[in-house]
Amino acid sequence: MAYGNNIIKNLYYKSPFIVKNLIASIYGYNARCKRYGKYYTLWYDYLKKSQYFSNSDLIKARDNNTIEFINKVLQELPFYSQLYNVTSINNIDEIKKLPLVTKLDIKRNIELLKNKKIKNVIYSHSSGTTGSSIIFPITEECFQREYAFRALHYSWSGVDLNKKPRIATFSGHPVTNVKKNKPPFWVYDYANNWLIFSSYHMSDQLLKFYVKEIESFDPDLIHGYPSSVYLIALSYKKFGKSLKNLKAIYTASETLLPFQRAAIEDAFQVKVYNWYGNSEMCANIVECEKGNLHLKYEHSYVEILNENKEECRPGEKGRLVCTGFGNPAFPLIRYDIKDEVVVSENQECPCGRSGLIIKEIIGRVEDYIITPSGRSIGRLDHLFKDTLNIIEAQVYQSKIDEVELRIVTNNNVLDPADEKKIWDEVKLRFSDEIKVKIVPVKKIERGPNNKFRFILSEIKTGDLK
Numbered sequence: 467m468a469y470g471n472n473i474i475k476n477l478y479y480k481s482p483f484i485v486k487n488l489i490a491s492i493y494g495y496n497a498r499c500k501r502y503g504k505y506y507t508l509w510y511d512y513l514k515k516s517q518y519f520s521n522s523d524l525i526k527a528r529d530n531n532t533i534e535f536i537n538k539v540l541q542e543l544p545f546y547s548q549l550y551n552v553t554s555i556n557n558i559d560e561i562k563k564l565p566l567v568t569k570l571d572i573k574r575n576i577e578l579l580k581n582k583k584i585k586n587v588i589y590s591h592s593s594g595t596t597g598s599s600i601i602f603p604i605t606e607e608c609f610q611r612e613y614a615f616r617a618l619h620y621s622w623s624g625v626d627l628n629k630k631p632r633i634a635t636f637s638g639h640p641v642t643n644v645k646k647n648k649p650p651f652w653v654y655d656y657a658n659n660w661l662i663f664s665s666y667h668m669s670d671q672l673l674k675f676y677v678k679e680i681e682s683f684d685p686d687l688i689h690g691y692p693s694s695v696y697l698i699a700l701s702y703k704k705f706g707k708s709l710k711n712l713k714a715i716y717t718a719s720e721t722l723l724p725f726q727r728a729a730i731e732d733a734f735q736v737k738v739y740n741w742y743g744n745s746e747m748c749a750n751i752v753e754c755e756k757g758n759l760h761l762k763y764e765h766s767y768v769e770i771l772n773e774n775k776e777e778c779r780p781g782e783k784g785r786l787v788c789t790g791f792g793n794p795a796f797p798l799i800r801y802d803i804k805d806e807v808v809v810s811e812n813q814e815c816p817c818g819r820s821g822l823i824i825k826e827i828i829g830r831v832e833d834y835i836i837t838p839s840g841r842s843i844g845r846l847d848h849l850f851k852d853t854l855n856i857i858e859a860q861v862y863q864s865k866i867d868e869v870e871l872r873i874v875t876n877n878n879v880l881d882p883a884d885e886k887k888i889w890d891e892v893k894l895r896f897s898d899e900i901k902v903k904i905v906p907v908k909k910i911e912r913g914p915n916n917k918f919r920f921i922l923s924e925i926k927t928g929d930l931k
Contacts, residue, residue, distance in 0.1 A: 495657035509614035623714030636690030693918035699733035721829035748790025762822035
């Protein structure tokens with residue numbers, strides 16, 4: 467939900483709960499009209515069929531769409547024709563020789579990247595988790611197309627978005643004043659059949675109210691940030707009884723860590739489906755019911771490049787370089803989004819659907835600890851995998867030779883057994899060149915849009931080559 471200026475936001479916060487529900491429902495109705503129009507229907511009908519097309523057919527269509535898209539951009543936007551020093555592209559191999567575009571390039575040339583010939587646009591913005599948010603236009607078709615991809619993904623768990631299923635969501639919506647300490651910490655959007663929870667009040671003392679409201683709502687689907695849903699799962703394990711209608715849980719916007727998935731699935735006894743997308747709408751990777759991640763060829767042209775800027779082979783890790791051919795209003799060509807994945811060695815999925823199979827979504831390139839010798843250390847969730855008393859944790863680095871393990875525990879007490887397990891894992895993953903400190907904290911601060919970063923490093927390494 468967006469609230470407009472501070473006056474409107476304060477009026478909303480001071481309104482009675484029933485009025486907040488009305489406002490949320492009006493907002494939801496207007497949003498629904500924008501999301502589910504003619505383009506949504508056309509794309510959803512197509513995607514239901516194309517998900518089972520052969521990879522060769524989808525790649526051929528993707529390549530044709532990409533070439534056509536880039537050639538039109540070269541004719542209409544001087545920024546790209548000057549950057550690439552070409553006026554047309556004949557095949558996909560020529561695209562692979564073009565320079566990469568970074569977020570800094572976009573921020574410096576944002577007006578030059580807007581296609582002024584396209585009038586009916588919707589403005590969106592990137593989340594800016596690293597302090598570099600951008601505001602940009604997208605076409606109506608691109609906007610509705612994105613929701614068609616989401617609806618397709620929901621259908622993989624048996625949830626039909628077109629029938630307005632009951633959805634409980636935990637995605638950083640400031641639905642009530644952050645200073646409030648009594649429920650409700652949620653609002654109802656009756657137009658979409660959503661129960662929208664605040665992610666800003668999830669303390670030990672208050673989470674039991676969340677659990678009670680979830681059980682009263684009894685959703686078909688839970689959606690949200692992995693870090694928020696994980697906290698709900700821990701509380702549901704303590705206070706919850708049963709959810710009769712829950713079919714699946716969908717996580718997005720943050721890296722889903724293995725221990726979070728395990729705890730969520732254990733608490734709710736349903737599968738977690740992971741979704742990867744980005745605000746720029748130039749990549750889509752989604753998890754099927756068999757647990758495999760499918761990079762959708764219908765969505766965009768995505769290259770996965772290793773450190774030498776060569777295409778990754780199965781089993782290799784690489785960075786996503788994206789050409790989002792769905793948004794001509796703000797075309798991004800060979801955009802280095804700085805997220806990393808591992809390509810699966812097994813490219814066959816029992817679900818029968820198409821798309822490049824991704825073994826693992828690692829997250830942003832910045833999500834690493836940097837050592838004095840220049841090593842990058844990621845995926846440190848193993849530090850806490852066997853602990854029982856830890857609610858959440860963050861690995862924080864402000865000095866090149868020092869790391870803090872910020873830890874939130876039950877009753878603010880670190881169990882000696884948990885502490886021993888952490889130190890055992892530290893010895894396996896850190897050398898003597900880095901000093902590691904355990905720092906108990908009452909809560910871990912979130913970033914923009916209340917997103918949680920498991921690894922937070924202040925060390926600046928510059929753009930990777």
